Amino acid sequence: QMKKNKSDYVYLDATKIKDKFSQRFPTIYKNCFTLGINPEKEYIPVAPAAHYTMGGIKTDTWGQTNLTNLYACGECTSTGVHGANRLASNSLLEGLVFGNRIARKIKKNITLSSINQLEKLKLSYNTHQEKYKEYSPEELKKELQTLMWNKVGIIRNFSDLKKALQKISEWKYIFKSEFKTVEDFELANLIILADLITNSALQREESRGAHYREDFPDRDDINWKKHIVY
Structure with missing residues (x-):
């Protein structure tokens, strides 16, 4: 509807639950009034946003990853749940x-070694490389976010996903440079994740859950009732 109207938002009508709105959603209620909107009498302008990541690091039912003693949760x-x-x-x-299960697993498998006896690890990444090409991590991050929103967003299709992959591939030149700042590492991680997400969306030729392909609008349980793991 937003694309159809060329608008940045659509309206949410909460006037029918005005007696319950302030009690059920006190923070939203307060924010609306701060912005000059009375949700009990007026429509609320809303827009989609990235809210939750469906997928991520593969773990077992105890939060164990494929790296021994490395656990992940949340x-x-x-997890598939x-x-x-x-x-x-x-x-x-x-x-x-899963947080509880991980804690129990660690407690059960803990060794007698004191953490103070462990040697400190000196981490490095591409330490001998120089700047391959000048770039601004902040600006490139904004471009990546815009690309993912426009091409790998709510409504997906083959053409947009291929264009996104092409652009993401062009940005991989940053991996030829030395990473010195938190922003450098964060951008590198975002490019890797964007590549994985876009490739997965391109492979999954169906629509399921929050993943919608306008060129494959139906769910396909025969071929795609499964996870994609890299």
Whole structure:
């Protein structure tokens, strides 16, 4: 509807639940009034946003990754408990359950070695490389975010996904440079994730959960009732 109207938002009508709105959504209610909107009498302008990552680091039912003694929990993981679309607040339960299970697993497998006896690791990345091409991590990050929103957003198709992959591939020149700042490493991680997400969306020739392909609008349980793992 936003594309059809060439608008940055659509309207949410919450006037029918005006007696319950302030109690059920106190923060939103307060923010609306701060912006000069009375949700009990007026429509609320809303727009989609990236809210939750469906998928991530593959773990077992105890939060163990494929690296021994490395555990992961929460939104960064792909535990499979949400299916293709998370129901509201279920991430809280996931964090509670898997966080507890990870703690129990670590406690059970803990060694007698003191953490103070462990040698400090000196981490490095491309330490002998020089700047291959000048770039601004901040500006490139903004461009990447815009690309992912426009080409790998809510409504996906083959053409847009291929264009996104091409652009992401062009940005991989940054890996020929030495990373010195947090922003450098963050940008590198974002480019890797963008590549994985876009490739997965291109491979999955169906629509399922929050993943919608306008060129493959139907769900295909025969071929795609499965995870994509890299």
